[in-house]
Amino acid sequence: MNNMVKWGGTVGVMVLLLWGNAYAMAKELAVVSNKDFPSNAITAARVKEIYLGEKMTEGSVKIKPMEHNDEVLKKRFIEKIMGSSIDGYKAYWIKKFFQEGIIPPTNKASSADVLQSVAQTSGGIGYVWADEVKGDGVKVLLKVEVGN
């Protein structure tokens, strides 16, 4: 009986450790904006509208969304926030740009580029890994867990 308790306890602790480890490793992406952006928080649904070119203004500010070139981050963002495949998202923007002349989000090469451009652009909005956010010119509007 004692052995069973010991084994049960050991297995339980291991499960908790593994679960905790997996939880700790779950990555978050952060949607950041220029510090003068009129809102201090945003929903995932609103982010989706912005990156679909449906929502283009916030108050009197024209929103300028930026895309990240990091394939892993971009894929997570598009799948988790946009609810689309990469190809579906690209096909959508071919259509949107052609139909309405709305400019797709501009591409930035790195998180540093995204943060710098967002900080320097009125209405700038972008996304980076949450642990990469730094600088006084930006603020975090939303954090989303995107798995390991």
Place this chain on the structure above:
Amino acid sequence: MKKMVMGGLILLISILFLNGQSGYAFELNGFADVSFTKSTKGADEFRKGDFAFGTLDLYLAQTLDDIDILLELGVEEGDEIDVERLTIGYTFSDALKLRVGRFHTPLGFWNNAYHHGVQLQPTIERPDFLKFEDDGGILPVHVVGAYASGRVDTPVGVLEYGAMLGNGPKITREGGVDVLSPNNISDNNNGKAIAFNVALSPTVVSGLKLGVSGHTAEIKGDSTVSPTIIEIDQTILGAAVIYSVANVEITGEYFSIQDKDAIADKDYNNGAYYGLITYAYKEKWIPYLMYENMSIKDADPYFMSLGTVDTTELTTGLRYNINYRSCLKGEYRRIIDGGDDLDWNEYAVQWALAF
């Protein structure tokens, strides 16, 4: 606007030159397609089975210091350049955007969803009654004027609207046939065309979009058409429904075309509609089925001039997306041409590309 090859090329080269000078990036994009069509009757050129490249559509858009510009050029039949769209605009807010220039009338859904981008549309051909003016179309698809549009979140759903004021169309003779023309640089009558479009995507039914639209204009023939005196007061009313659920999309549009012959003081009510259903399997394979019908009054001078006849058409096909830019389509059409009491079949394949 026809045969503006040099003008169009100069315009394009100028913009691309400015691209380098201004610091703004104008990215040239486009659509192209090649088709093969074989017909058992109907148009002579397809009976033996012919290859044809469609419209080479070139477009670019940019926002220059908050001013939006869009240019779309179509190279048709290999040697003619049309300015399909040229708009200058300003976005005040999501609820109000203003555009001036040449654009598509806000009539219906298909007209503004696909424009000249063949790769975007599910089928190889547009519904017959939605063809462009210079391709025998019966609806005023293009216009030169001013256009206000916007998008508003309401408690019942997202409401989109558009309203325009522009030159009304005219009937003119091109290539030996009378066609509708958008009156690009002047209006040949006093009345201006007015059009609107309102669409609601209700919150309670995800994937559903309902729309109504309308267009009213005074249409006259110019000196090239026969008979030269055509005066039509035309009112078009349209209704559209789009429903996307899972991988299925259902689209339907109906147009009522009411022509008043101002000379004979007679009224004619005409109708046209299509229904389209598509099913997307893994975003790659998309079988589709479309049924369309156009029913017109033979004595209506508007349709007499354009040479339009009653038409019923059934189209079934399969689209394969090679990738997000390129697709192959194969389709079968059963065409019933009421005017000449002719029925025939068409078989077509197409490779369409966005670049």
